[in-house]
Amino acid sequence: MAIEQLKPDCLYQHCDPKQFEFRTTAELEDLTEVIGQPRAVDSVRFGIGIRHKGYNLFALGPTGTGKHALVKRYAAEQAKTEPLPPDWCYVNNFQQPHKPRMLSMPPGQGVKLERDMEQLIEDLHAAIPTVFESDEYRTRSQAIEEELTEKKEQALHEIQANAEKKQIALIRTPTGFTLAPVRKGEALGQEDFESLPEKERERIERDTEELQEQLRRMLQEAPKWDKEVRDRMSDLNREMAASAISHLIDALRDAYRELTEVINYLDEVEKDVIGNFRHFLRHEEEKHGLQVLGIELPQRDEGIQVDKRYRINAFITHESHDGAPVTYEDHPSYNNLIGRVEHRAELGALITDYTMIRPGALHRANGGYLILDVLKVLMQPFAWEGLKRALQAGEIRIESLAQLMSLVSTVSLEPEPIPLDIKVILLGEPHIYYLLSMFDPEFKELFKVAVDFDYRMDRTPETQQLYARLIGTLVQQEDLRHLDRSAVARVIEHSARLLEDGEKLLTHTRSLTDILREADFWATQHDHKTVTREDVQQAIDARTYRVDRIREHIQDEIRRGTLMIDTAGQKTGQVNGLSVLDLGNFIFGRPSRITARVRMGDGEVVDIEREVELGGPIHSKGVFILSAFLGTRYLHDRPLALSASLVFEQSYGEVEGDSASSAELYALLSALADTPIHQSMAVTGSVNQQGEIQPIGGVNEKIEGFFDICNVRGLTGDQGVIIPATNVKHLMLREDVCEAVEAGKFAIHAIDTVDDGIELLTGIPAGQRDDGGLFPEGSINRRVEDTLTRYSETMQAYASKGRKGNSGNDKASS
């Protein structure tokens, strides 16, 4: 049965501009809905709507499919309907300064409290000195001190008076007091004393001892009096400080009477100010400490400076009324996510306090939505762990990495954790999602909603209309020239070509936007007011030209005969296979000569690519399928005594994929049948054990690759490509290929079986088994079967000779 070549209309799925009623995209309404992503849209709606722990989102899809824009849009829409989250402030913990406290208050109140506390500090600097410089304070404090002095003086006077009566004086020494016997105002020396009568000496010694005992008792009492006075002074100080601060704090209490946390904090501030009122009494010059080389030395034992001590770190504040926050963190390092405690270097030491706590993205997005690029998170040390820990704990605990790793031993803080109520949306490639699902058990618990973005959608008249609106919307967003309808049609065709499928459209908005930008550039170059089909075509061609240097070199070498590809004549055991080279941003087809050699052997088909470790596993799989096919089709009841070798000639890189397996089979069949193959044909397609041809990828590039070679050498009308019939729907061939086919200069054949292919390649029927189980005489299959049978019988003959020889040997030995 002759295989018909494909008609030109099968080679390219045109988009008819006449189906569009608009003249340019300017006439189109903006597309408000998302097209081609119904699953993703439903998932986003579900994920954003559900308010349970662990229902965070993972938007998976290729980069450029519009994941970010879509999730941000839906999150923003939802956020508008949600309340503004509270403000968070860090304040000094007066009991444990290294554990700053957190205050939560309604939005907007954080900034207000910060301002109010600044004002309070200023007011305290004025009010407290005023009170302590007042006549009242001076008089009362002096009175207390005077009372003590008088009490001590009185006690001392009593001793002095007693001493005087006994002609003894209480006199001052460099370090204390002593009692000395005196006569006429002068102390008695040793000689004077010894000249006194014994009784007098004894009396003096006794009296001195007595007075010393009194003095001792008095001195032992004195510290208690001092303590008493200190306590009274302390009470007085507290009373005066309280009088200075109470009216100021009361005003704040009144302003924040509905905020219990703030009221409690103000109570603590009041107590602390009263306890530390002296800090507000310093004169200007005393506020500055010692300086060394112009650097002020920190004051010892002061803790946080007084001006900072009562300051509010308005950590997270909200002053707008736009609802819950939607935040995207572009650089999700650990610190940028979790927040950090900054330090200030002072004379080689790192100093910090609660005013130096800085928020992270989790803080800023708390109460709303945080969008993160998962790859960036995973690439930042500890960021992924930090994010998961925060989500699991339901709170944000700021810990520095150095602290976490115990790398640095310095003064640091342990800020009170902030409760976390957030929806995290991760954006990433599908393989990252699957890897995390497989290897990170916590991932499934924390990111339960998968938002799976598709990169393609069906191509129907309706979707093409929507696609036109999408193009119009992108043009509007990017501020580009509008497209006329022929240009839109060309963009749609290009979209299908990028997808390698005439029945589908690409939803990869970045690729689409790129081609629109480039077409706009060429329209500008040609002074077109609107982008035309030619501008789009030029954009496509120019893009190809920019990246196809390697393709050109390869084709040039084929033309010059360096890379040996025949496009005419016939060869046995040789076929033109087709492969694609993927350069990342450019894919092109390249013909390869595949050869096969056969001889009698032990049933092994040797894939030389695999033997030298240049063949990938899928390619090897294809070759093993060939052995199975040959054995089961031709010699199902006897051993396959074949040794065959297959090779990609002039291939020096790795070969992967099974798209050449049918070509390899044709080469083998040609060699076995000893029948030449037309070299004007090239083949692509994989084959299964039944001999059916299966679809492959890159069909357009492969056809164009062979066409380009033939075109350079001159199209003869015999040249063509054999492709799997299942690939016909993927055809979106270049215009020049279609024209050549239409002119009968080039042919594309779609086949279903190996028999179809070998018939086309050899011009000889493959042949079907008759009722007797035999292939027709002269057919390819008959020739193959005959060769394999011959090999098998010969092998059996060798085997029986061998057995006889062995048994004779056995006898001899026995």
Next chain:
Amino acid sequence: MIPVTEEATMRHIVVTLDASETGRSALETAVRLAAILNAELEGVFVEDINLIRLAGLPFLREVRPWSLGEESVSAQRMQRELRTMARHAEQMLEQAAREMGVHWSFQVWRGPAGAETLAQNFVADIISLGGVSALASWRMWATTRPRTRRFRETLASISVLFSDSEQAARALTTACNLAKDPATSVTVLLPNNRAVDLPALKEKARAILDLHGLPARFVQLSGSGLQSLVQVTGTSGVSILIAETEHPLLLQAGLDQCLEVLSCPVLLVR
């Protein structure tokens, strides 16, 4: 006759050096005055002869008020400690004098401690006295660590014991010289004596004050005894008291007694 060129005649100021608070104030005042009058300052540290003399008595114990420790009084230790104090006093004087650019000298005087004795033994235009009494007093021991003063600080309040004498006029002039800063107030203390023509005395004082362009407060003492003086200086927070050496109140109460009860240094003007 009002002396108007006191600066020219007051060339020698003696100050007793002592570690007590009043002793420091006395030094401050003396240095300040020496700087204003361009006078020579002489610091005197008194080694109480009684301490050396009694040191041999075996039954005596020295009691220390802060540590509550006790030790026998030995002559060697006493002399060593007095030398240490003298050295410290000299350093204090040197530092203060250098800061104000004043010519100074220092001597250790061994004799009976006491202001009166000093006043008799030293010939000087002005004697600035702090705590020089040999008798034990709590005021000698500051209850708190004294704040480090700076000599640029102004005197808050100066009181002058004024009388009809020429020395009293010199005392008031000295006060005016010290009260150059507008923040310093001058109080003229007038005697409580019916025999004195109070308005005339006031007029005389005002004439001196006007000459220096200074305002002053006039306060008449409530009595003729020391108590009335204590009352005034205690309530008004006086920084320094200036008086003539022969003022009847001081003569009557005794200089040592005055210094003991007053909480401020005394500047005696001859």
